[in-house]
Amino acid sequence: MYKPTYHHRLFQTNKGIERLAFPLFLLVILVIAYVVYQTGGIKFVYSHSMYLPILLSGFIYGVRGGILIAVIGGLALGPYMPIDSVSGEKQETLNWIYRTIFFSLVGILSGVASQSVRAHIKRLEWNSRHDINTGLRNRAALLEDLIDLGSQKYKSSLFALTLVTFDNMADLRTAFGIDVVEDIVRQAAERSQSAHGPHVGLYRSSPEQIAAIVAASAIEEIEGFLDHLVKLFQSPFQIGQVAVHADARVGYVRGDVSTQGVERPETLLLEAEAASLAAHRSGQNSVHYNAAFMTAVKENLSLLGDLRRAMENGELSLHYQPKITMSSGKVCGAEALIRWKHPQRGWIPPGLFIPCAEQSTLIQAVVEFTLTCSLKQITEWLDQGVSIPVAVNVSPRNLIHPGFVDNVLSCLDHYAVAGNLLELEITEGALMIDMERMIGELNRLAQHGVRISVDDFGTGYSSLQYLHRLPISHLKIDQSFVKRALTDAGASHIIESAISLAHKMHIKAIGEGIENQATYDLLARQGCDIAQGYAVSHPLPEHEFIRWYAQHEKGFSFTEQ
Known part of the structure; x- marks a missing residue:
C-alpha cells in the first residue's frame, strides 16, 4: 500500500x-x-x-x-x-x-x-503510479492494489491476476516503428475497459504488457470474462490506415483473499508472468498458472547456466545412430546426436536441454561443438578405413546467423574433410524463415558437396513452391508417422506420398524411428530408400559404433524392440 x-x-x-x-x-x-x-x-x-x-x-x-x-x-x-x-x-x-x-x-x-x-x-x-502515455495505472500501483484485495474494499473473495502480452510486437515495431507499441497497448486497454464482467482494474505492468485484476464470486465468472477478453484481442488493431493483427497471449493466476490474502503480490505477479510465458511457448490463447511452470523456468535457466561449462569441461559427447540402405542393408551414414552427462544430475536427455538452447544464443555454440566433433570423428574413421557421411542437426537460429555457412566451409577446410561426408539436417519449419536467403545459403553449401536433408518432413510446414528450388539430397519422414505406420492408414498414406514426392524430385527418402521388422518391411514395400531407428541400432558412442559397423558389414540383422 x-x-x-x-x-x-x-x-x-x-x-x-x-x-x-x-x-x-x-x-x-x-x-x-x-x-x-x-x-x-x-x-x-x-x-x-x-x-x-x-x-x-x-x-x-x-x-x-x-x-x-x-x-x-x-x-x-x-x-x-x-x-x-x-x-x-x-x-x-x-x-x-x-x-x-x-x-x-x-x-x-x-x-x-x-x-x-x-x-x-x-x-x-x-x-x-500511472503510465504517462496511456493513463493506465502502472506496476507499482498494481502491487498496491493486490494488497488492497485483502481489505474490505472488494466484496468478492475470488480474484485473478491476468497478464496480456503480444507475441509479434517485434514484427510490428519493425514494420511500423516504435510508436506502434503505444498504439497497440492503448487500443488493447480501451477494449479491456469496454468488456462487461467482474473487472476491477487495468494496469500497464511493462512496456509491452497490460495487466488486469478480475474479482468475482465464482470461478466461472472469471473464466467467462477471460474468454471474452481473448476474443476482443482477436479483432484487428488499427495502425493509421492499416489493420494489423496483434498476437495476444493471456496468462493468469487465481486466488482467494478470504483464505490466504495477498501478502506477497510480487510472487503473484511472477506466477502470472510464468503463465504468460507458458502461453507464448505453447501457442495457446490463455494459460492458467501451474507450479510446474516456475519449476521449468528455473530448471531451464539452470541448465543453460551449466551448458556452457559442460562444453568446456568435456561433459558433452556425441553418439552416432547408423543409417542403412534398405535395398542392400549396407551402412550409408550416421546421425550425430549430442549427449550430456552432468556431474551431479547424471545423463540429461537431449529433449530437455536442446529446446532450451534453441531459444537462446547458446545454440550457436552447441551446433559448432557438434559440427567440430563430427568432423574430427570423420577424420578418425577415414584413418580406420570407414568412409560414411555424418549428419548434424542444424537449428533455424543457426541458418539465419551471419557467417554460419562460412564457418561450416572453414571447418571442412580445417579438418580436410570432403563436403560429401557432411550432411546438415534442417527442420521443415526452418526452411520457411527468409526463404530467398535460405536458398542462397544452402546452394553455397551444396556447391561444396555438403548434403542437405529436410528433417521431420510431413509435419505441415513445407511450401512445395520453394521445395524444388532447394538443393536437397534427402527427405527425412517424421518418425511420428513411421511409428504409426502399421496401425494408422492415414500415417501410412502420408509416408507413401512423401516417398513418391522424394523420388519425383530425384532425392532419397529416409524413414526415421523404425523400431521393428514389420515397419521396416512396410516402408521397404513403399519404396523408402534409407532406414534409421532402434530396429537398426540405438545411438552408439564412437568406440561402440566402430565395433557395430564391423559386425554389421559381415551380416545385416535387426534388433527387435
Missing part, C-alpha cells in the same frame, strides 16, 4: 487542520495587535509579526486563505491602531491601506507557492 512521503504529508492538509487553523490565526492576529499597541504603536517593528499568520494561511488555505487573513491582519493594524499609542497619534488612511495591500500580496505569493508545490507533488504522485 502507498506510504506518503514526508513532503507529501507536509503539503497534504485535511479538513480538521483547516477548521482548527482558522480560529487559531484569528487569535494570533488579536495577540499581535495587542502586542503592537502595548509596545508603543505601529511605528515599532512588532507589527511585522503579522507576516507569520499570513504566510501560514497561504500555505494551508492557498491564495484565498492568504488574502483573507492578510485583510483581517491589515484591518487589525489599520484605522484604530495609532502610530504612537502614548501620544495617541493616528495613522493616515493611505498608510494602513498600503500595508493591507502589501499583506495581501504576501498572502497571494504564499498561496501560489503552496498550491504550485501541491500540484507538483500530485503530478509526481500520479506519475509514480
Whole structure:
C-alpha cells in the first residue's frame, strides 16, 4: 500500500487542520495587535509579526486563505491602531491601506507557492503510479492494489491476476516503428475497459504488457470474462490506415483473499508472468498458472547456466545412430546426436536441454561443438578405413546467423574433410524463415558437396513452391508417422506420398524411428530408400559404433524392440 512521503504529508492538509487553523490565526492576529499597541504603536517593528499568520494561511488555505487573513491582519493594524499609542497619534488612511495591500500580496505569493508545490507533488504522485502515455495505472500501483484485495474494499473473495502480452510486437515495431507499441497497448486497454464482467482494474505492468485484476464470486465468472477478453484481442488493431493483427497471449493466476490474502503480490505477479510465458511457448490463447511452470523456468535457466561449462569441461559427447540402405542393408551414414552427462544430475536427455538452447544464443555454440566433433570423428574413421557421411542437426537460429555457412566451409577446410561426408539436417519449419536467403545459403553449401536433408518432413510446414528450388539430397519422414505406420492408414498414406514426392524430385527418402521388422518391411514395400531407428541400432558412442559397423558389414540383422 502507498506510504506518503514526508513532503507529501507536509503539503497534504485535511479538513480538521483547516477548521482548527482558522480560529487559531484569528487569535494570533488579536495577540499581535495587542502586542503592537502595548509596545508603543505601529511605528515599532512588532507589527511585522503579522507576516507569520499570513504566510501560514497561504500555505494551508492557498491564495484565498492568504488574502483573507492578510485583510483581517491589515484591518487589525489599520484605522484604530495609532502610530504612537502614548501620544495617541493616528495613522493616515493611505498608510494602513498600503500595508493591507502589501499583506495581501504576501498572502497571494504564499498561496501560489503552496498550491504550485501541491500540484507538483500530485503530478509526481500520479506519475509514480500511472503510465504517462496511456493513463493506465502502472506496476507499482498494481502491487498496491493486490494488497488492497485483502481489505474490505472488494466484496468478492475470488480474484485473478491476468497478464496480456503480444507475441509479434517485434514484427510490428519493425514494420511500423516504435510508436506502434503505444498504439497497440492503448487500443488493447480501451477494449479491456469496454468488456462487461467482474473487472476491477487495468494496469500497464511493462512496456509491452497490460495487466488486469478480475474479482468475482465464482470461478466461472472469471473464466467467462477471460474468454471474452481473448476474443476482443482477436479483432484487428488499427495502425493509421492499416489493420494489423496483434498476437495476444493471456496468462493468469487465481486466488482467494478470504483464505490466504495477498501478502506477497510480487510472487503473484511472477506466477502470472510464468503463465504468460507458458502461453507464448505453447501457442495457446490463455494459460492458467501451474507450479510446474516456475519449476521449468528455473530448471531451464539452470541448465543453460551449466551448458556452457559442460562444453568446456568435456561433459558433452556425441553418439552416432547408423543409417542403412534398405535395398542392400549396407551402412550409408550416421546421425550425430549430442549427449550430456552432468556431474551431479547424471545423463540429461537431449529433449530437455536442446529446446532450451534453441531459444537462446547458446545454440550457436552447441551446433559448432557438434559440427567440430563430427568432423574430427570423420577424420578418425577415414584413418580406420570407414568412409560414411555424418549428419548434424542444424537449428533455424543457426541458418539465419551471419557467417554460419562460412564457418561450416572453414571447418571442412580445417579438418580436410570432403563436403560429401557432411550432411546438415534442417527442420521443415526452418526452411520457411527468409526463404530467398535460405536458398542462397544452402546452394553455397551444396556447391561444396555438403548434403542437405529436410528433417521431420510431413509435419505441415513445407511450401512445395520453394521445395524444388532447394538443393536437397534427402527427405527425412517424421518418425511420428513411421511409428504409426502399421496401425494408422492415414500415417501410412502420408509416408507413401512423401516417398513418391522424394523420388519425383530425384532425392532419397529416409524413414526415421523404425523400431521393428514389420515397419521396416512396410516402408521397404513403399519404396523408402534409407532406414534409421532402434530396429537398426540405438545411438552408439564412437568406440561402440566402430565395433557395430564391423559386425554389421559381415551380416545385416535387426534388433527387435
